[in-house]
Amino acid sequence: MSMPERSEERPPERPHPAVQRDASRFAPRLRQRARFGTLFHGATFAATVVGVVVLVVLLYDVITDGVRHLSWDFLKGFPSRLPARAGILPALVGSVWTLVLTAVIAFPLGVGTAIWLEEYAPASRWKKIVETNISNLAGVPSIVYGILGLAVFVRYMVMGRSILAAAMTLALLILPVIIIASQEAIRAVPGSIRLGAYALGATRWEAIRYHVFPLALPGILTGTILALSRAVGEAAPLIVVGALAFVPFVPTGPLDQFTVLPIQIFNWINEAKVEFHYLAAAAILVLLAVLLTMNAAAILLRNRYSRRF
């Protein structure tokens, strides 16, 4: 650097500042606040980790209780008065039946509603009512859906305590979740795609079916799988709809009586003999395995196919 250039004129003498800066007016207590800050940081971290710790403890508890009862016989067996012979085949089959039927009912209804809301409905009062209604339905306790199912599907429509009644009840339960997730997936598709389709002479439905829907599908499927995984774990509404306590047979049709995995677990927990509690733990492990698979599939789907537009 070269020699500094000196300014010619000197600034006039400045009077002392009019502002009083008496440092004692402030007592910043820096050390104290810093120490407290560290404590607080620790507390927030601990709070976050509490959940993790409980999760680990829970899993440990269930695994140690149930893992020795896991066997092929367990998976293929039927419930029995004797713990040593009991199995979960009817419950597993019942869960699968229910899951498939629920999916078949809820998916078209949910996606159809979402398409209507996002692509067809004018921004009117009616649309607002429908959306508010859906969001309220999402907060209704699951057992109330069971009461609805009991009165309408089991009794009024005389489906009896069947898989069909259960599936319809669960479909209504998870419908709001599917609708909201599908709406988001559809909304994420940029308008330029639609405009491009219209410009080529497509009708509204054609634009949706061939352009918007395929792009939104991964998001829709992810949301649907997550909603279905919730349905798989539900017990309360099915208790009211009438999943049975003791099911010594495998259901073969939608109008058959049935039980599902969570109900079987529930029944075994209620048994007096402690051995049944361990069976319940084993069944829980099976249930968790099913849920893990479904959630992993959903996440894989999202990561693999979701695009940033």
Next chain:
Amino acid sequence: MAKSKFEPTGAIELEARNLSVLYDSTPAVKSISIRIPDRRVVAFIGPSGCGKSTLLRCFNRMNDLVPGARVEGEALFQGTNLYGPEVDPVDVRRRIGMVFQKPNPFPKSIYDNVAFGPRINGFNGNMDELVEQSLRKAALWDEVKDRLNASALALSGGQQQRLCIARALAVEPEVLLMDEPASALDPIATQKIEDLIYQLKQDYTVVIVTHNMQQAARVSDYTAFLYMGELVEYGETNRLFTNPVEERTEAYITGRFG
């Protein structure tokens, strides 16, 4: 490298010595040395992205809040290195205040906005008096004195900015850093802010970043021109604008780029 090195006379309040700032190994400020004198207004000008805001934020350690930011060299306040190991940034920020480009009042009442800083810093005097004084210094008292409990968000843009200035002044800083304080405001509000700066320099050292050269010419005693992270020229405002030494300075001032 700045060929023309200007040394302001009088007490030096802030100084940068070979100060560099890197964001994830991208340099934003490249080894700048500059001296800011006590109770004057210094303006940093330059095109977008030249590093003037980054340099400004070194002086109250706001760059600490950016993940991936690394500071090298020294930034001195009254002779002490702000980045020294014993220095608490919380303390620095009370004594070196900042006003931002877009007014950012808290969603609280006008009173609570001004009282926020003093409360946190353990003010033990008469709060009402302090709030009034600060609002007066920011030329806002007369407009709000009857509605101190109203929400600060109900004020106009220019009023909100003056509120932010009052808020900054309430903790009795010695330096006021202003990052394009009037760029989000209409011309009338801008005028009021500029008048305010002229008042404030009696009691505070003011460093103002601005992209508006006319504003720098109106308001500041000294001006520094930055370009691509380097200090190109620094000198008395009048001289810099009428007789710039560096070619790049002249090009910027005459509007050839920027």
Next chain:
Amino acid sequence: MGGSSSRTADPGAVPRRQGQERTPDPGGLSRRHRRERWIGALLILCSAVSILTTVGIVAVLLYESLGFFREISPITFLTGTEWSPQYTSRQYGVLPLVTGSVVIAFIAAAIALPIGLLAAIYLSEYAHERARRVLKPVLEILAGIPTVVYGYFALTFVTPILRSIWPGTEFFNGLSAAVVMGIMIVPMVSSLSEDAMSAVPRALREGAYALGATKYEVATRTVVPAALSGIIASFILAISRAIGETMIVTIAAGAQAKLTLNPLESMQTMTAYIAQTSMGEASQGSVEYRTIFAVGLLLFAITLLMNIISGFVLRRFREVYE
């Protein structure tokens, strides 16, 4: 941008120039338009299902409850302190069920709200991006575990611990269920609160830092107050969820309707009553059968009210930052 704004009216036939041959239905246009109308109708029907669901819930609950209230006065129902429809004493005062639900929900909230809020503050203000990416999904896992599993955990793990700490604790008790329920609800509070806090603009935090605030002060005296409406809405929703939860309380809290505030005793909640009675032998048309609907109506009304209040709090007090 999708939805209504980029919808165009379906193109009608373009008028032809004079002299051009008219080809019958080029591009199948009229057929496509007919299909459009069918599809539009179908989609509206889909949406109607959601409305019908609500209508169905309300109709079903009201219908049977009206039958119930013809025999038992609503005043007795709402203010009576003994509930024993299945016993010969036949008392129909619902307060024991309500207090059961409320005591358990209250304790669950006392656990979930502070932990959830602190966790939200950590994730929003303190955590590095890497930590956030790991911890947030783990908390979501907590929310995804079936409640029957939590019930198992409460009965077989938590209850024995409680009984060793307080020997007078009954085998079925409210505290065990409440503690486990509290943990189950934490992700709901933390997720919604964190969303609210992330929405607070960065400029507000910078303003507070620039005044010499520590990170703790920025988080608790600037960000949390600014996000308060979202945080409180999440609290209300969490409590509503706690009241509506069934399996944990059915498994661990008890089947005896008892008017008590002591969580170490067994207590029956509204949801547990409905579940347990459904498993029983109540015949259709009997008063006992109808109690399911009456209690269900009360439960529905309480949770609906709370959800509406939560939405109201969110909208009315949402902070405007600009």
